[in-house]
Structures are given as C-alpha cells and as structure tokens.
Amino acid sequence: MPTTDFREPVVRASGDGLLDTTLEVREAATTIAGRAAVAYTYEGTMPGPTLRLRPGDRVRIRLVNRLGEPTNLHFHGLHVPPTGSADNPFIEVQPGEAFQYDFALPRDHPAGTFWYHPHVHGRVADQVFRGLVGAIIVEGDLDQVPAVAAAAERLLILKDTTLDAQGRVPPPNMMDLMAGREGALVTVNGALGSRLELRPGEVQRWRFVNTSNARYYLLRLAGHRLLQIAGDGGPLPAPVSLETLLLPPAKRAEVLVQAAAPGSYGLAALPYDRGAMMGMMGGGGASAEVRLLELVVRGDQVAGQLANTLPRVEDLSGDPVAARRQLVLSEAMGGPGGMVFMIDGRAFDHERVDIRSRLGTTEEWTVRNDADMDHSFHLHTNPFRVVATNGQAIAFRGWEDTVNIRAGESVTLRIRFADFPGRTVYHCHILEHEDLGMMGVVEVT
Ligand code: C2O
Ligand code: CU
Ligand code: CU
Numbered sequence: 001m002p003t004t005d006f007r008e009p010v011v012r013a014s015g016d017g018l019l020d021t022t023l024e025v026r027e028a029a030t031t032i033a034g035r036a037a038v039a040y041t042y043e044g045t046m047p048g049p050t051l052r053l054r055p056g057d058r059v060r061i062r063l064v065n066r067l068g069e070p071t072n073l074h075f076h077g078l079h080v081p082p083t084g085s086a087d088n089p090f091i092e093v094q095p096g097e098a099f100q101y102d103f104a105l106p107r108d109h110p111a112g113t114f115w116y117h118p119h120v121h122g123r124v125a126d127q128v129f130r131g132l133v134g135a136i137i138v139e140g141d142l143d144q145v146p147a148v149a150a151a152a153e154r155l156l157i158l159k160d161t162t163l164d165a166q167g168r169v170p171p172p173n174m175m176d177l178m179a180g181r182e183g184a185l186v187t188v189n190g191a192l193g194s195r196l197e198l199r200p201g202e203v204q205r206w207r208f209v210n211t212s213n214a215r216y217y218l219l220r221l222a223g224h225r226l227l228q229i230a231g232d233g234g235p236l237p238a239p240v241s242l243e244t245l246l247l248p249p250a251k252r253a254e255v256l257v258q259a260a261a262p263g264s265y266g267l268a269a270l271p272y273d274r275g276a277m278m279g280m281m282g283g284g285g286a287s288a289e290v291r292l293l294e295l296v297v298r299g300d301q302v303a304g305q306l307a308n309t310l311p312r313v314e315d316l317s318g319d320p321v322a323a324r325r326q327l328v329l330s331e332a333m334g335g336p337g338g339m340v341f342m343i344d345g346r347a348f349d350h351e352r353v354d355i356r357s358r359l360g361t362t363e364e365w366t367v368r369n370d371a372d373m374d375h376s377f378h379l380h381t382n383p384f385r386v387v388a389t390n391g392q393a394i395a396f397r398g399w400e401d402t403v404n405i406r407a408g409e410s411v412t413l414r415i416r417f418a419d420f421p422g423r424t425v426y427h428c429h430i431l432e433h434e435d436l437g438m439m440g441v442v443e444v445t
Helices: 124-129 146-150 174-179 430-434
Strands: 011-013 018-032 035-042 048-053 058-065 074-076 098-104 110-117 135-137 152-160 183-190 192-197 203-210 217-221 225-231 234-242 246-247 252-259 263-270 290-297 323-335 339-341 356-357 361-370 376-380 384-388 402-405 410-417 422-428 437-442
Touching: 011 018, 018 048, 048 339, 058 217, 074 124, 074 422, 110 124, 110 203, 110 252, 124 430, 135 152, 146 203, 152 290, 174 430, 183 290, 192 376, 203 217, 203 246, 217 252, 246 252, 263 422, 339 422, 361 402, 422 430
Parallel strands: 011 048, 018 058, 048 135, 152 203, 192 290, 323 361, 356 437
Antiparallel strands: 018 035, 058 098, 074 110, 110 135, 152 183, 203 252, 217 246, 217 263, 225 234, 225 252, 263 290, 323 339, 361 410, 376 402, 376 422, 384 410, 422 437
16 A cells, blocks of 8 residues: 555634634535545544534534535534534534634633534435544643643544546435445545654654544554543543453544554454344454554654543443433334435434423433344433443443444433523434434424
C-alpha cells in the first residue's frame, strides 16, 4: 500500500467565547483514499472541518445546503438543547436554503471528542456514507492533566466508503440496507495507508471517532498498548490499559500511545463478527482485518509520560431512580427496504412520543437486543452511564452516548434529565437500521 504522511482536517477554533462559521454542504470533487472522487462534503472535503470549542462558547453555524435534497446538522454527543436552533434533529434545510444554528455550550460541558453529521430521517445513511462527517473537540479539564497536556494530539476519523470507477459512490444494495453498509475503502481522515512518525518513548494522544455507517473497529496497534483516557462523554474515572479497543458505529475514544523501540508498527482493525440478520443472507462472519495506519518509530529516545490519574467524574450513583424502563430492539422482514428495524415492536414515527420523562429526574433504561446482530444504541442530548450488562452491575466506566449491545444481550443505562426540556431521539447508530425504523422519540418536560 502506498504511504502518505498523516493529515488531519482543517480546524475551526472558537476565540473569545465564539465560534461563528459556515458549513456549506455540496457535492464536490475531492480526494478520498488517494483517488479522485465526487462526494458529499462540508466545505469541499471529507471529513469536513474540525470544530474546536471550549465550555461556555457560543456556537453559530450557518448551514448552507447546496445538495439536491434536504439535510441538517446533528451535534453528536454535545449536551446542548435539542430544540430551536440548537441540536434539533427535526429541522430540515431544503435544497438551496440555509439555516443558522446558534447555541451555547454549557460552562460545565465535559471535555472530549464529539462529531457532527446530518440527521434527516431516511437520508442519514446515504448522506453519511457519501461523506458528510466532521469532528468536534471540546477542550477542558482533561487537557490540563500534565501527561495529556504534554502529549501531541492527533485526530483519527475512521470512515469507510465505496467508490466506483468514476470515483462516485454507488447506491446501496439490499444486503447493504439489511446488514448496515460497509465500504470497501477504510480511511483515516479520508486517506489510506498514512504514516505517522514518533520518536521512541514519545507519548501522543489519539482521538478516535468512528464515523462509519456500520463498520465496527476492533483496534490494535502492533507492539503497543493503548491507554484509554476518555470515552464518548469525556474522561474515564481512571486510565485503562488495553490490548484492543472496540469502537462500534458513532463511538469515540481517546488514548495515550507511548512509542516503543524504533521500527514500524501497524494500526489495524481486527476481524469482528457483528452477526447477521436472522443468521442468513450471506452476511455474517467476521470482517477481514484492515490496516489503518503505519506507525514509524525513529530518532532519539524521549522520556514521555503516561497519565496515572484523570479529573474527577461524577457517577450519578446517589441519584434516586424516578423511572425504570425496558426497551427491546428487534428486526423483521417487510417494508419497502425489505426489512424493518424496531424498538418495542414499532418503527420510528416522528409524530409519536415513545417515552415521556420528567425534567430534573434520573431514569434507568434497560435496552435488550432481541435481534440477530449487534446494535449500537445511541441517545441524543443526555449522555448516560452504563450501570449493568445482562443484569450484572458493572463498575463506573465514564460517560457514554453510544453503547454496543450484542445479540441476545442487554445494557442498563442511567440517564439524568437535568436540563433541556424538549423532544429528541434515541436510535441504533448503524445508520441503515436507524433509517429503516430503529429509532424512538423521548420528550422531556
Ligand atoms: Cu450520531 Cu442521532 O446520531
Ligand atoms: Cu447523536
Ligand atoms: Cu442496528
């Protein structure tokens, strides 16, 4: 595989408490996986610009739609209002029109790695697969931890797509819709085979974002362990040293990597079996191993340091539980897509409120996967902590907004609806499943 030097998307950072920018959505000629491509882009590139924010910032984004179909913006993982001109998934920006997003990031917003993508129901999978993704970074207390502050930072946006001989993204087939579409080109920041150079002993902070429709990344860096310091919703309670790290669709992780002895090491996504619809359709079986990046270690030894402790994180264990709910994920034959994906036996209806929750309360949701493949469950607006898997309590592992649920398994989530009344959604983040119905509406009043 030819190698290129590691590159990241351009950064648009806030200053003096304000980020005021434009994201034009257009189909553009660009480069993906080293090939000339025509893709859907924010500002002409895939991924789009990285938005870099601080707690307390005002965020103004003018979304200009130059596509021939409606689109909008979702700020995945940000704890901001789900209503008005904030993170409102029910907005539709029509072709040729623009919308002014305008919201404030709370002063106590956790530091972390988030992302943005479109959220018009029925079109999410196609628009994301064609390229509409970008990262959001929120700075904060985690960045003050000395070992973290000293580490050079890298952003790795994982994204797969498929290009035909003309460099265009072909339409999905039936199998793509049922299983969730995986692309033939597995890119990091839009490139294949990038090379990242470190000195022996050097510590870097890598932020991973899985922006793929359906691909699971079981990450392993040859010859190295990954010291995870943050998950979806900011810092972990303590660093965790990992041999492999699983990122289901939409999930993020931040790790510290300390370069080993001089040499060349591959970052790979190992084979992962996420199951197949009704155990059939030629799908299923493990994915093939994919090489994502080459780590080249050379030069003089440096004395890099890893973090031992992280900022304190609240765990909600003292909150009374106001409501306990059961949600069931399932799939069935039928519908125009050949399959329907459901929550509690119903496909998504934006007019229907599925769950009504009270502002200022904490709830526990047990989400059970009655289907035959993994589903990557995601809730907007309010991050959760996983308190149990399959009914067994687990230790606090930090805040999350996306959690994988294996076939036949369940997770129990504790969610505090502290602020932000209004309607928003929860869904499977295998985007074809979301578009085919595996989504519900929660209204907080
Ligand atoms: Cu990235 Cu509704 O999700
Ligand atoms: Cu989201
Ligand atoms: Cu799913």
